[in-house]
Amino acid sequence: MKITFPARLSWENFHTVMLKGLKVYAFYLAVLSLFRLFFIVYLHDYLGPASGTSDILMALWRGSRLSMQTAGCLALLSFLPSLCLHYLWPRAERWSWRVMNFIVLAVLAVLYAASFPFYRQFRMNFNQMLFTGANDDIYALFITMIQQYWLPVRLAGALLLAYGLWRLLLAWLRWTPVETRLRTVCLATPVRWLGRLAFLGGIYLAVLLGIFGGSLGWQTAVDWENAGVTKDEFLNEAILDNPQAIYRAWVLNSRMLACNGLDFTVEDIRSLAAVLAGRQPDSDNLDVYLQKQAQGARIDKPRHVFVILSESFANWPLLDKYKDIPIAAGMRALLAEPDTDYCPTFLPNGASTVSAVTGVVTGFADANLYLTTMPESFREPYVTASAPQMEKLGYTTDFWYAGPATWERIGAFTQAQGFDRFYSRGDFGDVPGSVWGCEDECLYAQILAGLSDTPGFHVILNASNHSPYDVDVEAKGFDKEAVRAALPPEAQADEELLRELGHYWYADRELAKFVREVKDRYPDSLFVIVGDHADRYNIDKMPSTYERYGIPFIISGRGIHKGTLLADSAGSQIDIVPTIIELIAPKGFAYMAIGSSLTTVNKRGVNYGFWITRQAIGKADTVPLVPEAVGGGAPPAIDDQAMQDYINAVRSLSWWRPKYGPLLDAALLKDR
Structure with missing residues (x-):
């Protein structure tokens, strides 16, 4: 059929x-x-x-x-x-x-x-x-x-x-x-x-x-x-x-x-923590390896300490090769002052603003954790958190943000990590700005109005140098045609680039003005100025790794001088608070940190993807590491193993400590 x-x-x-x-x-x-x-x-x-x-x-x-x-x-x-x-x-x-x-x-x-x-x-x-x-x-x-x-x-x-x-x-x-x-x-x-x-x-x-x-x-x-x-x-x-x-x-x-990007055993972390601390791996308590003692104050205790995280404030406009482009006159003038020092080899904690915030607030490097959403971050301040340690030095602590308190839960997060007060755009009334935050001049005016004789530690996060770049910078004095004339011929017709450079100019001008005004009122103040990140716009279409990712580290105030920072210093945002503590804390003051001071020992920095020294920069995930000269030319030699150990130590400690706590226990990894 x-x-x-x-x-x-x-x-x-x-x-x-x-x-x-x-x-x-x-x-x-x-x-x-x-x-x-x-x-x-x-x-x-x-x-x-x-x-x-x-x-x-x-x-x-x-x-x-x-x-x-x-x-x-x-x-x-x-x-x-x-x-x-x-x-x-x-x-x-x-x-x-x-x-x-x-x-x-x-x-x-x-x-x-x-x-x-x-x-x-x-x-x-x-x-x-x-x-x-x-x-x-x-x-x-x-x-x-x-x-x-x-x-x-x-x-x-x-x-x-x-x-x-x-x-x-x-x-x-x-x-x-x-x-x-x-x-x-x-x-x-x-x-x-x-x-x-x-x-x-x-x-x-x-x-x-x-x-x-x-x-x-x-x-x-x-x-x-x-x-x-x-x-x-x-x-x-x-x-x-x-x-x-x-x-x-x-x-x-x-x-x-899932934290699968980090694959460290407890034995690895113990060994790396010991290397970072310069001691024997004789404890399963990570906090033992994080303990530090200040070597003694290098300047008189300042009345106010400011850490300014300036939005997209890259380091490349401060380099000599760009000195004829008039967008960084404020910081260039500040760098010329005798009470200011500068480290040009500094890395952001991550690729975005929230990484900078977590780096300064908690002292942890960006290590595959979203700290502003982790329940652990809201239980109590981490032992490396900046605010509680500055309070021990006699400062009230506040965080000033140009944008809304709900962004990345920043208001709740900073207060959970020990800041006494948090101020955001909602506290400033009807002020001009974009959806990301008020204009820098409005933010700084609010801070100036809130200062008193009470010693304070102030972290400031501005927002004007951020897309959609809608500040009317020309009305505020930006000479677009002078900047256009200073650009390479191939970039002079790029109107979007000019708008971005205008916002860098505005951020630079308002920042310099704020520093001057605070110094006039409180000359015994200390300023640390860094970008929250770079990597948003460059004049070169193919910038070097250094020009693309580097941010400035500027320190200014009474007692600071050229040479306050090590001549071959380098670092990242986890090193900011240790640097401040080593500048102002009395000898023997106990504090906790993964990072270290640029005034004493720190000659290298690491973040989510890169490492840096005074001479070289490179990607952190290549084996062996491939250095690229900071100033161009032949790449310098590096101690590959020492740098690998430092990268892994910073990452592993910044991963384990906030997620699992101080004790190294392999049983905790079974639930990963």
Whole structure:
């Protein structure tokens, strides 16, 4: 008896559905590849000078292989519902894949439109900042996207692009390939079966390429972790299509939340803590290794101590090579004063403002923990927290923030970590500013009005030098044309860069003015000035690692002089409070810190991804470490093992102590 299948289960129907799926797969691969090509062409200014045609071709080829995986996933999103409906509800199939594909294309187009300003801001394809932003002020982010990045216009353009691509997809699906036309010709049975086998073989090949990222097996598979094979950082980022970049960000963020990015045993941490403390590994209590004693005050005790975290206040405008660009006159004048010293080799605690806050407030380095959301951070101040230790020296403590108290739970967090008072924009009344905070001059005016003769430790976080860069700096005196004339010819037409530089100028001017006014009223004050981070804008499209990530460390006040800081000092934000304590505390004063003072011993800094000395900088996660000269030229030699030990000690202690407490107990890791 001859067995027949229902029409819906015939070879012809199977062939039709699978061919449609293959064509959708090929279309998405073409779209992702063309997106990559245009991205490289449009942002070609970010290409390294040593990158040539072969590097670009390599990036395009490697990226297309990786996008085979992405295209396969996107095709499945439309193919699987259509496949089910084809056999269960044929009438619905026609509109289902049309709707699904338009949705997929719309999402792709919106991500693509967003990737250009994102790269310009962070020099990366989509990264963990997406998830950091999820904890940020969503309303402020939304307003910023409208004001600075023209969200409605970009969104409209993205949807128009999606519609055009969708129409192309419809036309592509209507096109009949030769293989299909041959099926209408009477062919011998063996030939038909050979054709069917070839078709099935094509499906099998497409599935393998989609699963293994342009390869036929896992041994040679391309994924986001091994895709960047060129010597150019921009091209390595361009290799990742937008969905792959978001997947990378999600994986890295998941590792951070699970602390899987740090794999230290208790034995490792004990040994590293001992190395950091310069003693034997003879205790399972980490606090033993964190104990320090001040060597004796180097200056008279100041009336007020200010730590100013200035938004996006990078160090590069203070370098000699940029001295003719008039945006940093205030800090340059301060650096020329005899009561001021300066360390030009200093790193932020992390890539975002919240990392700077946690570094100064808790004394911990950025080590895959989101301290402002951890329940442990709200139980009691950590032993390394700055406010309680400054209170022991006789200071009241307050934190001043230009923005809202709800941002990153900063109000609750700082007070939970021991600050007596917290002030934010809600305390200042109706003052001008952006969604991120009031203008710097308004913040400093509030602080000046709140000062009294009572000794105080004040941490200040301003916000004006932040997107959407909407301070009317020209009305405040910014000479845009003088800055334009001082820029390299290739940068003079960049209006967005000029607006950003204008906000650096404004932050610099208001900061210098604030320091002068406080010194006039309380000449016995001490100032520590740092950026919260850099890495937002540079004049050079391809800045050196040092120029891209470095922030200034400026210390000023009565008793400070050139040479107060070690001549070869370097550090990061966890070293700020130890430096202050060693300047003002009496001999024998006991305090807790992971960092150390730039006045006594500290000649190296480390943060979430980099290390620095007076002569060199490099990535912290390479083995061996690869130094890059701070001032250019041949890279200097470093003690690789000593630096590796320091990096691992800072990270491991900053990971274990806030999460698990002072006692090293392997049983605590079982619940990770």
